[in-house]
Amino acid sequence: MIREIVQVGDPVLRKKCAPVERFDGALGALLDDMKDTLLDAEGAGLAAPQIGVPLRVVAVNVEEGYFEFVNPAFVWQKGEQVGAEGCLSVRGKAGTVRRPEKVKIVFRDRKGDRYSLVARGFFARAVCHELDHLDGVLYTDKAENIRDAED
Numbered sequence: 322m323i324r325e326i327v328q329v330g331d332p333v334l335r336k337k338c339a340p341v342e343r344f345d346g347a348l349g350a351l352l353d354d355m356k357d358t359l360l361d362a363e364g365a366g367l368a369a370p371q372i373g374v375p376l377r378v379v380a381v382n383v384e385e386g387y388f389e390f391v392n393p394a395f396v397w398q399k400g401e402q403v404g405a406e407g408c409l410s411v412r413g414k415a416g417t418v419r420r421p422e423k424v425k426i427v428f429r430d431r432k433g434d435r436y437s438l439v440a441r442g443f444f445a446r447a448v449c450h451e452l453d454h455l456d457g458v459l460y461t462d463k464a465e466n467i468r469d470a471e472d
């Protein structure tokens with residue numbers, strides 16, 4: 322089900338999200354809704370608080386594939402990249418953000434199984450942006466400039 326995407330100013334976007342403790346049908350339904358919502362919005366990523374759910378769950382949709390990360394955490398971050406970023410919760414804006422070039426994360430899938438993953442380039446940028454959402458951080462907090470988006 323496509324859910325409404327919360328916009329900046331809603332306090333849920335500023336919460337420190339709680340870890341998922343139950344890998345049950347409710348989590349599966351949340352992830353299914355996040356997928357429907359993210360694909361409909363044609364975004365690169367979506368965090369659960371963006372549909373009003375303050376849990377540590379994100380989805381990333383990039384060239385490398387579609388990924389679901391439950392309780393993700395950084396293992397390391399390396400290098401640096403500077404590039405443009407936007408956010409489905411900050412409509413019509415873009416900004417330049419400095420991010421690591423390469424990151425390693427650990428996470429669980431919807432069944433609770435543990436994995437790790439290395440992302441680089443734009444994939445790493447999307448992972449960093451989405452993990453920030455879980456701590457109530459928006460890219461606009463880090464951007465060097467915020468401007469009206471071109472499209």
Ligand code: CO
Pocket residue numbers: 407408409410450454
């Ligand atoms: Co965002």
